[in-house]
Amino acid sequence: MKAVFNAGATSGFGxxxxxxxxxxxxxxxxxxxxxxxxxxxxxxxxxxxxxxxxDVTDRKAVDARSPGCRRRSRR
Incomplete structure (x- = not known):
């Protein structure tokens, strides 16, 4: 199944x-x-x-979080 990482999903375009x-x-x-x-x-x-x-504007937070997001999207 395909997966999408979607930033800013709490409102608007996201x-x-x-x-x-x-x-x-x-x-x-x-x-x-x-x-x-x-x-x-x-x-x-x-x-x-x-x-x-x-908060995708926080580079350290993104770097710390991204490996977990990639793993979860494959489930």
């Missing part, structure tokens, strides 16, 4: 993208700064999804 790729059958790893919104979106998506609180 959330719309997460909904569309999930509707197309892709697994997703959704990220954003607001954990509660991520969990709500995760519960609404029709495909397997992993949610991670992550």
């Amino acid at each position: 959330m719309t993208t997460a909904r569309r790729v999930a509707a197309a059958g892709w697994r997703t790893v959704i990220t954003g700064r607001r954990g509660e919104r991520l969990e709500t979106l995760k519960s609404e998506l029709p495909t397997p999804c992993h949610a991670a609180v992550l």
Whole structure:
């Protein structure tokens, strides 16, 4: 199954993208700064999804988190 890493999924284009790729059958790893919104979106998506609180403007946080995101997207 295909997988997408989706940054900024808590609102706007990021959330719309997460909904569309999930509707197309892709697994997703959704990220954003607001954990509660991520969990709500995760519960609404029709495909397997992993949610991670992550600010993609924080390079150290991205470097620390990305190996785990890649592993989870393959499940």
